[in-house]
Amino acid sequence: MAEVHIIGQVSGASGFPHASIFCKWTLQLGGGWRVVEGVTEGQTQADQSETGEKVTWCHPIDLHLSTRGIQGWPQLLLQVYRQDDLGRVDLCGYGVTHVPSKPGHHSLTCHTWRPVGTFAEEVRRAFLGGGPQLLSTEFIHSSSERYRLHTVAAGKVHLELGIILRDFQKYGVMY
Template sequence: MAELHVIGQIVGASGFPGTSLFCKWGIHAGGAWKLLSGLPEGQTQVDQPQLDDVAYWCHPIDVHFATKGLQGWPQLHLQVWHQDGFGRTELYGYGCLHVPAAPGCHTIACPTWRPRGSWPERLAQRFVGGGPQLRQPQAAAAAPERHRLRTTAAGTVHLRLGVLPRHFARYGVEC
């Protein structure tokens, strides 16, 4: 079977309206893929930047997959959250990207978005906090559902990933 190692880190985030940010993440793959080792999901610590609007997490990602086919190539799903002084959390953005298919080290900037909501929801979000969220976060990656959503741009999540494919050429796949 062909294998894929993904080793790297979620470096941080920039461009979000607040501080005290953390990121929930997960790697999802199709049915032909089997996770051999590593954690398929996790959460970073909360970072409170002092000087600029960049949150640094340096959270490691280390997963090892085996596959029988290319369908369902792994995707990385991201959710950026804000934690206020009372410990309440508020969603700041969703992001999704495919793990690069080319071997080597990749520096990636993943733009994020969040549901826009109606005018009363936006007004309430401004004064009370909170805001609309997806009932099913998997819809953030599903193309048909995602394109029907009304969204607004959020910040950017920065990643550094090393991709190591193994035995793909043996099975007739060129990366």
Template sequence: MAEVHIIGTLAGASGFPSSQLRCKWRIVAGDGWRLIEGDVEGSTQVDMPQASKFTAWSHPLDLHYATKTVTGWPKIQVQVLRRDWLGRDELYGYGFTHIPTTPGEHKLEIVTWRPALSTFDSLYSWIFGTTPTLVNTDLVHTPTDRFRLTTCSMGKVHLNVGIILRNFEGYGVAM
């Protein structure tokens, strides 16, 4: 079988209204992909920088997949959360990007968005410390019905990954 190694870090985030953030992440791959080793989801720690607008996580990623197809190539989905002074998590953004298909090191930026709030929703959110979230987060990386959402742009998540490909030529895939 052909193999893909994904090794890297969720470096951090920038461009968000607050820098006291954490990130929940998940790697999504198609049915023809088998995870050999590694975690497909996780969460970073909360970084609370004092002077910087950059939130640093340096959270490791290390996955090893086997496949016989390039259909369903892995992608990473992120959910950025802000920790408020009461210890509650507020949604700051969703985003995703495809894992690169070329071997080597890659610096990626995942642009994030969140559901837009009406004036009433903004007031409700401020009073109760809640924000609207998606019931099914698969909507983040699949185009089905995503066009119906009203969203606003948020910041970027910075991802550094190294990709190692093995045995793709034996399956008729020239990389």
């Protein structure tokens, strides 16, 4: 089987509100893919920027995957949250980015979005926290249902990924 190695990090974020920010990530795979080794989800530590608007996480990603074809190429689903001084956790944004299909080092920027509520929900969110969240993460990467959501742009998540492809030509898998 053809193999893909993903080695890198969720390096940080920018453009989010000034609070303790952390990110949950999940690897989304198609049906012909198998995880050989590595963890397919994780959460960064919370970081609060003192000097500017960028936070730094440097959370490692190290995955070894095998596949029979390129259909269902891996994606990273990202969920960014903020934690206030009282320990309450609120959604800041959702995002999805495809893992690059070209070998080498890649610096990626994933733009995120969040659902918009009613006027009352947005006022409550601004002063008390909370706000609309998705009940299922399927809407993050599925465009068939996401078009019905009312959303607003959030910040950006920065990733550094190294991609190694092995035996794609040997098994007739073209990319």
